[in-house]
Amino acid sequence: MGLFQIIALLLTLTALMAYLNHKLLRLPQTIGLMVLALVFSLGLIGLSIVMPEVGTRARQVLDQIDFDAALLNGMLGFMLFAGALHVDMGRLWSQKWPVALLATVGVVTSTALVGMMTWCAFRLLGQDVPVIYCLLFGALISPTDPIAVLAILKTLGAPKTLETKIAGESLFNDGVGVVVFLALLGVAGFGGHGNERQIDALAMPIPIETSIDGTAHQAGLETHGESDANGESHQTGGVEPAEVAVLFAKETLGGALFGLVIGGFSFLMLRSVDNYRVEVLISLAMVAGGYALAAAWGISGPIAMVVSGLLIGNHGRAHAMSDKTRQHLDDFWELIDEVLNAVLFVLIGLEVLLLTFDQLNLTVGLLAIPMVLLARLIAVSVPMSLLRRFREMTPHAVKVLVWGGLRGGISVALALSLKETLGQIDPTAYHAILFMTYAVVVFSIVVQGLTMPKLLTRLGLSS
Numbered sequence: 001m002g003l004f005q006i007i008a009l010l011l012t013l014t015a016l017m018a019y020l021n022h023k024l025l026r027l028p029q030t031i032g033l034m035v036l037a038l039v040f041s042l043g044l045i046g047l048s049i050v051m052p053e054v055g056t057r058a059r060q061v062l063d064q065i066d067f068d069a070a071l072l073n074g075m076l077g078f079m080l081f082a083g084a085l086h087v088d089m090g091r092l093w094s095q096k097w098p099v100a101l102l103a104t105v106g107v108v109t110s111t112a113l114v115g116m117m118t119w120c121a122f123r124l125l126g127q128d129v130p131v132i133y134c135l136l137f138g139a140l141i142s143p144t145d146p147i148a149v150l151a152i153l154k155t156l157g158a159p160k161t162l163e164t165k166i167a168g169e170s171l172f173n174d175g176v177g178v179v180v181f182l183a184l185l186g187v188a189g190f191g192g193h194g195n196e197r198q199i200d201a202l203a204m205p206i207p208i209e210t211s212i213d214g215t216a217h218q219a220g221l222e223t224h225g226e227s228d229a230n231g232e233s234h235q236t237g238g239v240e241p242a243e244v245a246v247l248f249a250k251e252t253l254g255g256a257l258f259g260l261v262i263g264g265f266s267f268l269m270l271r272s273v274d275n276y277r278v279e280v281l282i283s284l285a286m287v288a289g290g291y292a293l294a295a296a297w298g299i300s301g302p303i304a305m306v307v308s309g310l311l312i313g314n315h316g317r318a319h320a321m322s323d324k325t326r327q328h329l330d331d332f333w334e335l336i337d338e339v340l341n342a343v344l345f346v347l348i349g350l351e352v353l354l355l356t357f358d359q360l361n362l363t364v365g366l367l368a369i370p371m372v373l374l375a376r377l378i379a380v381s382v383p384m385s386l387l388r389r390f391r392e393m394t395p396h397a398v399k400v401l402v403w404g405g406l407r408g409g410i411s412v413a414l415a416l417s418l419k420e421t422l423g424q425i426d427p428t429a430y431h432a433i434l435f436m437t438y439a440v441v442v443f444s445i446v447v448q449g450l451t452m453p454k455l456l457t458r459l460g461l462s463s
Helices: 002-027 028-050 052-065 068-086 089-094 096-122 132-142 146-153 162-186 241-271 276-297 301-319 323-352 359-388 396-403 409-414 429-457
Strands: 208-210 216-218 223-225 234-235
Touching: 002 052, 002 323, 028 216, 028 301, 028 323, 028 429, 052 068, 052 323, 068 146, 068 162, 068 276, 068 301, 068 323, 068 409, 089 096, 089 162, 089 234, 089 301, 096 132, 096 162, 096 359, 132 162, 132 359, 132 409, 132 429, 146 162, 146 323, 146 409, 146 429, 162 241, 162 301, 162 396, 162 409, 241 276, 241 301, 276 301, 276 323, 301 409, 323 429, 359 396, 359 429, 396 429, 409 429
Parallel strands: none
Antiparallel strands: 208 216, 223 234
């Protein structure tokens, strides 16, 4: 199938499922679409038992879509900008310390805890999976997903301080999570195996150069090669803390600075004209061009989009737009956000066709859910307990932050990006990590997302 046929098929499926959800299920749209896509995928899996060619054809179509590239290098920038456009900068600044701690200390703590619990789970099941692979799972599953979080927050009546903490953390913790993920890739030595999958939009590319002495060098992260008895080269890894610090600074600070620059330039352009058609085009060009340029320069595109969205949504809205422009700009980006969100959650549901259903994967998938929740509880409780000594906190904040820490498309995309590295070296570990990722994502969106309003009501926090 060609690109246009694939897009047409996705939009058609999304529209049909949105209609069925509106008429029958009446769930929040993102949750309803993913549930229907999951049912559709499981139906295809059941049908493929009788008609194997159906499952084969469906998987071929999904392989053509390339979910991780579609999300990380395309859809993500538009959805993050649209989400940040309506975040109140004053409220976000008032919650800067909780957001900063959760997006940094929280992510690193959760990565370590999930990694070690995952390693123990594999050992109990008789699987000798290296701890570095388990830490990779911890890194990709620890950041909360801004797309899933912001989509669910629209339907809640949470206190504004809690809502700001959850949204702010999800918008900013991707940069930290991806730096940790890249550092662990360097430790695992995945640069030298197969074709390098580059997470261009989220992080620095990792081009591989091999010197005369057989040492493989990655951009910012260095791994060292060894040869086994068969002469095959393996990477042992040797990442220095200073290299990780430089990578982190370039990712996060570079992305934030770049977002301020393109946001400020766009603000000047918006202020100099009063034509909503031109102003909408300026915002669209800023997101598309800025995201592509960030990827080319090896800085964080998502952080750049969040910062530019905050600038345009607050300062730009107040000083560079007429009432008519504000209305049209809001309508345009809300539509973009709704359409891309709908397609994304349908894709997440359809990607279940790529999972391997066996006893090991089902077992570790079920174990992953409580492990990730426990790690989230510890990673949130520690920073919040420290902050309580210096500032007043909303009652039951830890409970809401733990249960509201949804995972989504970014975790799935990072897991799929391991296909040509870990998937080639250790297929069993790769398929287990992919299955665990899906189990956590589906549980967080469907179960946690649907029960968040009831939790807030029970805690007396719902408006």
